[in-house]
Amino acid sequence: MIRVPGIGRVPPEATRVAMRLAAVLILGIVLTALSSVFLRAANLMNVLRQAALLFFMSSGLTLVVLTAGLDLSIGATVALAACVAGTIVKGSDSVWLGAATALGIGAGVGLLNGMMVSLLRIPSFIATYGMLWVLQGLAYTYMAGTTVYGFPSALRRLGNGYLLGVPIPVIVMTGLLAVGTGFAQRTVWGQQIAMIGANPVAARLSGVPIKRRLILVYVLSGLAAGFAALVYLARLNSAEADIGSSLTLPAIAAVLIGGASLFGGVGTLAGTFIGALILTLVLNGMNLLHVDGNWQPLVTGVIIVAAVWLDLRGQATGR
Amino acid sequence: MTALALPKGMRAPGLLAVIAIMVVGFAAASRDFATPGNVLNIVMQSSTLLLVALPMTFVILTEGLDLSVGAVVSLCSVALAEVALATGSLAMTFAAGMLVGALAGMLNGALIAYLRIPPFVATLGTLGAAQSLALILTGGQSVTGLPSNLLFIYGGSILGVPAPILIIVAAYAIMHVLLYLTPFGSYVFALGGNREALTLAGISWRRMLMAVYVLGGAWVGVAALVLASRLSAGHPTAAIGMEFDAIAAVALGGTSFERGDGWLFGTLLGVAAIGILRNGLNLMAVPSSVQVCCVGILVILAFALEALRARDS
Amino acid sequence: MTRISAMALALVLGAAAGQSAQADGEKIAVLTKNQTNPFFQAERVGAAKAAASMHATVLQYVPTQADSIAEQLSEIDDVITKKADAVVIAPVDYKAIVPGIQKINAAKIPVVNVTDRSSGGDFVSFVGADDHTIAKKTAEALLKAIGGKGEVIVLEGVRGTATAQDRLRGFKDALAEFPNVKLVASQPANYQRLQAMQVMENLLQANPNVAGVLAANDTMAIGAMDALSEAGSKALITGINGSKEAVDAIKAGKMLASGDYNGFVQGCIGAMIALRHLRHEETPKQVTQPTVVITKDNLAPYDVPLDQRQCPSWDEVPKS
Numbered sequence: 027m028i029r030v031p032g033i034g035r036v037p038p039e040a041t042r043v044a045m046r047l048a049a050v051l052i053l054g055i056v057l058t059a060l061s062s063v064f065l066r067a068a069n070l071m072n073v074l075r076q077a078a079l080l081f082f083m084s085s086g087l088t089l090v091v092l093t094a095g096l097d098l099s100i101g102a103t104v105a106l107a108a109c110v111a112g113t114i115v116k117g118s119d120s121v122w123l124g125a126a127t128a129l130g131i132g133a134g135v136g137l138l139n140g141m142m143v144s145l146l147r148i149p150s151f152i153a154t155y156g157m158l159w160v161l162q163g164l165a166y167t168y169m170a171g172t173t174v175y176g177f178p179s180a181l182r183r184l185g186n187g188y189l190l191g192v193p194i195p196v197i198v199m200t201g202l203l204a205v206g207t208g209f210a211q212r213t214v215w216g217q218q219i220a221m222i223g224a225n226p227v228a229a230r231l232s233g234v235p236i237k238r239r240l241i242l243v244y245v246l247s248g249l250a251a252g253f254a255a256l257v258y259l260a261r262l263n264s265a266e267a268d269i270g271s272s273l274t275l276p277a278i279a280a281v282l283i284g285g286a287s288l289f290g291g292v293g294t295l296a297g298t299f300i301g302a303l304i305l306t307l308v309l310n311g312m313n314l315l316h317v318d319g320n321w322q323p324l325v326t327g328v329i330i331v332a333a334v335w336l337d338l339r340g341q342a343t344g345r
Numbered sequence: 346m347t348a349l350a351l352p353k354g355m356r357a358p359g360l361l362a363v364i365a366i367m368v369v370g371f372a373a374a375s376r377d378f379a380t381p382g383n384v385l386n387i388v389m390q391s392s393t394l395l396l397v398a399l400p401m402t403f404v405i406l407t408e409g410l411d412l413s414v415g416a417v418v419s420l421c422s423v424a425l426a427e428v429a430l431a432t433g434s435l436a437m438t439f440a441a442g443m444l445v446g447a448l449a450g451m452l453n454g455a456l457i458a459y460l461r462i463p464p465f466v467a468t469l470g471t472l473g474a475a476q477s478l479a480l481i482l483t484g485g486q487s488v489t490g491l492p493s494n495l496l497f498i499y500g501g502s503i504l505g506v507p508a509p510i511l512i513i514v515a516a517y518a519i520m521h522v523l524l525y526l527t528p529f530g531s532y533v534f535a536l537g538g539n540r541e542a543l544t545l546a547g548i549s550w551r552r553m554l555m556a557v558y559v560l561g562g563a564w565v566g567v568a569a570l571v572l573a574s575r576l577s578a579g580h581p582t583a584a585i586g587m588e589f590d591a592i593a594a595v596a597l598g599g600t601s602f603e604r605g606d607g608w609l610f611g612t613l614l615g616v617a618a619i620g621i622l623r624n625g626l627n628l629m630a631v632p633s634s635v636q637v638c639c640v641g642i643l644v645i646l647a648f649a650l651e652a653l654r655a656r657d658s
Numbered sequence: 659m660t661r662i663s664a665m666a667l668a669l670v671l672g673a674a675a676g677q678s679a680q681a682d683g684e685k686i687a688v689l690t691k692n693q694t695n696p697f698f699q700a701e702r703v704g705a706a707k708a709a710a711s712m713h714a715t716v717l718q719y720v721p722t723q724a725d726s727i728a729e730q731l732s733e734i735d736d737v738i739t740k741k742a743d744a745v746v747i748a749p750v751d752y753k754a755i756v757p758g759i760q761k762i763n764a765a766k767i768p769v770v771n772v773t774d775r776s777s778g779g780d781f782v783s784f785v786g787a788d789d790h791t792i793a794k795k796t797a798e799a800l801l802k803a804i805g806g807k808g809e810v811i812v813l814e815g816v817r818g819t820a821t822a823q824d825r826l827r828g829f830k831d832a833l834a835e836f837p838n839v840k841l842v843a844s845q846p847a848n849y850q851r852l853q854a855m856q857v858m859e860n861l862l863q864a865n866p867n868v869a870g871v872l873a874a875n876d877t878m879a880i881g882a883m884d885a886l887s888e889a890g891s892k893a894l895i896t897g898i899n900g901s902k903e904a905v906d907a908i909k910a911g912k913m914l915a916s917g918d919y920n921g922f923v924q925g926c927i928g929a930m931i932a933l934r935h936l937r938h939e940e941t942p943k944q945v946t947q948p949t950v951v952i953t954k955d956n957l958a959p960y961d962v963p964l965d966q967r968q969c970p971s972w973d974e975v976p977k978s
Contacts, residue, residue, distance in 0.1 A: 061864070069863040076856050142645065146652040152596050152644055155589070159641025166634030171699030173877075175903055186888060262851055263884060264903070266877075268694035268724065272850055275469070282466050312845075313860035319817045319846035320480040323416075327473020331456060334466045377739045386735045393728065485823045489753045489777070500757070576727060576754035582818035583727045583754065623722070623729075627736035633693055633720035640722060 042285055045340025046300045049283075049333045053307045061314040069310070071193060077306040078195035079257055081299055083277040084284075085206055086136075086250030088298045089243040091281050092210070094223035094290025095143060095150035097244065099135060100251045100277055102161035105270030107131040107255035109165050112174040112265040121181045125256055132252020133245050135161065140241030158274075165267040175264035185260030195257055199299070206295040219243055223290020276305055283333045297337075304333050357599035357611045359651030363643060364618050371625030378628055385507070389499075391620035392509040393418075393575070393584075395613065396568035398591040399520045400561035402612045405595050406605050407536035407557055409457065409464035413471035414565055414591060417449040418584035420479040421569030426488035426495075426579025435494045442566035442573075449475055450562020454555030479581035488579035499574035509571055516567065517613065523560075524609055533557060537605020594619055597647050618643060682713040686932050687742035688925070689733055691750045692724035695849075695875070696901040697921040698748065700964055701772065704925025705746060708969045712933050717742065725819060727754045734758040738765045744782075744932040746925075748773035752820055755779075768935050772928040773921070774820060783931045785945040787919035789821045792898055792949050793828025793874070796917030798835070799951045800870045800896045803914055807838040808869030811861055811893075813854055813882055814846040815874040822846075825874045825898065842868065847878045854881030862889050871895045876904040876916055883912055900952050905960045908952060915953045918960070923947065926969035934972075942977035 057064040083100050090097045107128040115124035135157065142153035187194040210216040219239055221229040229236060254273075259265055284301030286293025308329050312322050372379040397414050404411045425442035432438070449471055456467035501508045524530035532553045535542050543550040573579050596602070597618060598611025622643050626636045688705045690698040702718050709716045719737065721729035727750045737745060738761060745762055749755035752774045759779025762769045771781045775788065801810070812829050815822030826844070833841055842865045847854035854873065862868070862885065871886065871893055873879035879897030886893050897904050900918030907913035924947065931941045952960050 063863040066863060069860075072859045072863070076859070079852075142649070146649055147655075148645070148648040148652055149596065149602055151602060152593070152648055155593060156641040156644035156648075159644070160638050161641075163634050163636070163638030163641065166637060166693050167632075170634075171693060171696060171702075173696070173901070173903055175880075176906075258852070261884075262855065262881065264851065264880070266694065266851075269850070269852065271724075272848065272853065279466070279469065282463065288463060288465055309856065310860050313843070313857050314864055316843055316845070319814055319844075320485070321477055322846065323473040323480070324477035325473075327470040327477075330466060330473075331462055331470035334462055335460060338461060375740070377741070380739070383739045386732075386739060390728075390732045390735060480817050483818075485818045486820075487751055487753045489756075496757075572728070575731060575757065576751075577757045578751070578754040580727065580751065580754055580818075582816075583751075586723050586726070623732065624736055627719065627733055628740055630717040630719075630740070632718060633722055637722045 042337065042340045043296070045336050046285060046297060049304055049336050050300055050307070053304060053311070053329070057307065057311045057314065061311070064311070064314060071196070073303070073306050073310050074196045074199075075193040076310075077299075077302045078193075078199040079254060079261065080276060080280055080302040080306060081199050082202070082250055082254040082257055083273060084280040084298045084302055085202055085295055086243075086247030087277055088281050088284070088286060088293050088295055089210065089219055090150070090247045091286045091288065092220050092223050092290060092293050093240060093243055094288065095240070095243070096154060096278070096288065097139065097247045098151065098154040098274060098278075099139060099157040099161060100247060101270030101272070101274030102158045102165065103132055103135045103248055103251035103270070104255045104258060104273055105265075105267060106135075106161045106165045106168070107252045108258050108265035108269060109169050109174065109267060111255060112177065112259050113168075115177055115181060115259070116174055119178060121178060124181065124259070128255045128259075129249055129252040132248040132250070132255070134248070135251070136245035136248020137241065139248065140244030143244065144237040144240035162267070162270070165270075169267040171267075173264055173266040177259060177263055181256075181260050182263060183260070185257055185262070195261070203295055203299055210295060215239065215242070220291055223292075225291065279330055280305055283330060283337070285337045301333075304329070357597070357608065357614065357647070357651065358654065359649070360597050360599070360611070360614055360618060360647045362650050363647045364614065364621065367618070367621050367625060371621070371628065375625070375628040378625060383624065383628070387617075387620045387624045388513075389507060389509055390624065391616050392513050393568050393572045394587065394590055394594065394619065395513050395616045396516055396564055396571060397587055398594045398612050398616050399516060399609070400564040401588075401591045402595045402598075402600055402607060402609055403520075403524070403533050403557050404464075404561055405592070405600050405602060406533050406607045407554060408603055408605065409557075410468060410592065411453065411558070411561060412465065412468040412588050413449060413453060413475055414588040415584045415586055416472040416475040416479070417446055417562065417565050418569045418572060418587060419581050420449070420475040421445045421566045422573040422576075422583060423479050423483050423488055423579040423581055425566070425570060426491060426573050427482070429491050429495045430488065433492045433494070438495055439567075439570060442570045443563045444566070446562040446564070446566030446569065447559050448562065449565070450559040451555070453562070454558035457558065458551040458554040476582075483579070483581045485581060487576070487581075487583075489577065491573065491577055491579075495570075495574055496577055497574070498570055512567070512571060516564070517609075521609055529553075529556070534605045534607075537603070539605070590619060593644055597644065618647070684714040684743040684933060684936055685717055686714060686929055687717045687719060687737040687740075687745045688929070689719045689730060689737070689745065689747040691721070691730075691748055693720050694724055695899070697899050700921035701748060701925035701928075703964045704922040704967075704969060705929040706925075707967075708926040708929040709933065711969065712930065714929075714933055716929065721750070725750050727751050730755065731758045734761060738762060738767065742767060744936055745769040746772055746928040746932050749776050752776045768932065770928050770932045770935075772924050782935045783941055783943055783945065785924050785927045785931065785947070787947045787949050789824035790828040790831075792917040792919055793825035794832045795949045796896050796898060796915060796951050797829045797832030797872050799915050799953070800872060800894055801832060801836045801839055803894055804839070804869040806836050809840050809842045809865055809867060810870045810872060811842060811858075811865065811868050812844040813857065813871065813873040813878045814844060815849045815878075817846055822849075822874060829872050829874075839870075847881070849875050849877060851877045851881035854878035855885045858882040858885035859889075862886070862891065866891065868893045873897045875899050876901040879904065879913060879916070880907060883907060887912065900950070900960050902963065905952065905957050908954055908957055909961070911954070915951050917949065917951050919947050919949060922964060922967055923970060927975055930969070930972060930975070942975075945975060945977060948976070
């Protein structure tokens with residue numbers, strides 16, 4: 027249980043976790059009842075692997091949201107990083123060079139975002155929205171309508187490989203979840219980040235180097251996007267300029283479904299993981315149940331709202 | 346009642362500087378830019394966005410966001426097109442558009458004010474509902490064959506003034522009066538900065554917040570009317586993405602996402618900036634990929650200039 | 659360079675040389691739907707090549723928000739203001755574009771319609787095929803290849819776009835001709851590769867024995883292809899667009915076919931007709947391109963990178 031100065035006791039984590047898991051369980055039970063193939067190991071592994079890509083993007087975003095910020099540029103970061111890194115891998119045959127490029131671009135974008143938000147005091151919504159357009163334009167210009175595809179198998183293993191029967195992205199996701207949660211909840215830096223969103227005045231008064239921490243969270247968000255770009259390249263064996271446009275909103279939705287608040291101070295990586303899982307389950311369910319394409323936006327919207335509402339009930343009972 | 350958050354004279358000078366740079370630059374780069382015909386085009390092209398950005402200002406003033414706007418405009422355009430085909434009456438068409446928009450607003454308001462769902466998530470939900478409804482109603486096709494009285498809304502003029510301009514002037518006037526000259530306007534500011542003040546004054550903040558979203562929905566219906574007239578069709582996905590342009594315009598204009606601080610005229614400037622940018626770049630035949638970059642640069646530059654200016658002062 | 663292309667090049671250059679007495683340096687505005695679909699990239703390159711070989715220039719207009727109808731209408735306003743000599747347009751929505759075309763007509767600028775036939779307005783010519791026919795022919799190729807029986811899955815495009823509707827209709831019409839084929843699922847993947855892969859993975863859970871997959875574009879086909887090969891499925895796949903990646907996949911035997919109506923050639927012909935009209939030469943009212951289902955047997959002309967392709971000569975253009 028975290029004591030956050032200025033807010034007091036955050037409601038018992040147990041209740042909130044229970045509510046979030048309840049959402050997943052309800053979805054799972056409904057899908058099991060309606061579809062005979064849902065509960066198969068192969069399907070569940072697929073779902074986890076699909077959720078992993080979404081989680082990688084949302085993980086850094088969770089830290090940004092903790093500071094009461096938002097990063098709208100992650101989708102475009104993934105697109106640009108994937109396109110440039112992919113082209114470099116293709117040209118140089120070096121997976122490491124490509125990986126360094128993707129992470130470098132992600133970190134660089136994050137640094138720019140962080141500087142705009144902390145040094146220039148531009149609202150994060152605006153700064154990252156502007157960055158989104160700039161990055162997307164750069165991606166279009168760089169790719170000129172082409173696709174880069176066909177990468178060495180060393181890279182592809184990251185997306186398609188298995189370790190002891192578990193897809194590699196899922197293993198990485200578990201590791202990231204553990205490390206990230208440890209960082210956010212056990213280290214001083216992590217708690218400072220939460221305080222910046224929850225109670226900026228208290229944070230400043232207690233000597234938290236706010237500007238530096240803000241830059242840090244955006245760099246982390248960018249790095250996460252860069253890593254997601256690598257996983258994308260590995261999984262899809264290709265990259266083109268527009269791959270990011272459909273990734274941003276689901277990433278944000280995953281963080282919010284996971285219980286984070288746009289006002290800051292509240293949110294966990296475990297919650298984001300559950301948010302990503304719920305969104306992936308919705309698509310899986312709609313495909314398995316042959317939900318007509320026209321109805322899919324409604325189903326997705328209803329489940330997102332319902333999941334957040336459930337999470338809020340858990341919050342309320344804890345108070 | 347606590348004091349109103351009144352606009353402090355000239356705000357968003359960063360935006361004004363950027364607009365000035367663009368106007369001078371485009372006029373120099375293209376001789377077609379600074380002509381009356383082109384200026385008229387910019388205004389006409391921006392009309393739908395302004396009709397959506399004005400109520401969005403109210404929503405953002407309440408520390409909210411409305412992501413459903415694009416989908417609801419599309420849905421309203423479909424609904425009013427069907428009514429226009431069925432009845433041929435402009436009044437009924439108008440009513441249908443506003444009604445559907447207001448209903449969507451009511452859904453948003455219910456989720457946000459009564460179920461306490463954060464606006465980002467709640468309006469995402471409404472987006473899904475509106476999108477699905479529009480697709481189901483039309484089977485994915487646009488609705489055409491609209492009667493000429495509907496086409497008049499975009500293409501016609503009264504006493505030489507194009508109809509859309511009359512509509513947006515009226516819209517701006519109405520919203521200005523609502524925001525700055527009525528009690529409702531002060532409630533809107535209070536909803537963003539100081540909800541307790543409303544409760545202390547015996548006013549249900551939930552009802553006021555609901556009213557903001559319903560009002561927004563009604564205006565979305567008007568925007569849909571203009572859009573449908575421009576396209577001469579109701580279309581289930583025509584306005585997707587409009588919400589982000591609207592939010593950007595409001596933010597550019599100096600309205601803050603927190604604390605109920607804002608400037609309605611700034612929204613007008615924000616819409617103008619976006620319209621000028623796109624028009625100018627098209628006249629210069631700048632490649633589309635570079636245009637995409639420029640939109641981002643506009644947004645960042647306007648704020649960066651303001652930030653640098655604030656640091657120096 | 660093949661002999662035919664060399665002849666074509668010579669003819670085009672010869673024709674262009676013959677035109678030099680006319681006013682050169684015309685500016686053609688080419689309006690396409692988005693930056694992401696390789697079909698429109700090919701169209702843009704084709705138009706630019708044809709115009710260059712005829713001593714004219716092309717101004718490319720693409721909405722910054724993909725497939726934005728309103729933006730395309732604004733582009734029309736701006737193109738009229740800029741007084742382009744002619745317009746070649748692939749409308750985002752063939753019904754909603756009509757007021758825009760009427761404006762171009764009122765401004766007395768000649769306009770050529772490419773790709774999707776507009777439902778109104780006056781055009782110098784229409785160049786294209788239609789999504790319905792392409793989808794139907796491609797689907798027929800797949801259904802024949804699977805022996806007319808088995809399970810089939812359809813991956814749809816973006817609901818609400820005209821192309822997705824027409825292609826879906828084409829698939830369904832073809833399916834109706836093969837009564838022993840069962841359509842087990844039809845799900846949207848929004849023309850996106852990642853979505854297609856995930857949707858395919860999901861659908862394979864319930865239908866592991868699917869025999870054929872009809873994808874409404876190449877990007878989705880390739881995404882599905884990866885999911886299928888990972889699951890060890892032997893299903894045949896077809897896409898639409900004839901993109902370079904698809905051609906490579908067909909060569910490698912991973913994809914069966916891709917339906918194409920050759921955006922590159924459409925762009926060439928569209929620009930050629932616009933310029934011929936400006937130079938008072940005769941132009942056909944319509945050029946219906948033959949639908950090509952690209953398979954292993956006929957992929958040679960599609961295997962050439964865009965910048966190395968040549969526009970057809972005027973005589974080679976099928977005029978109807």
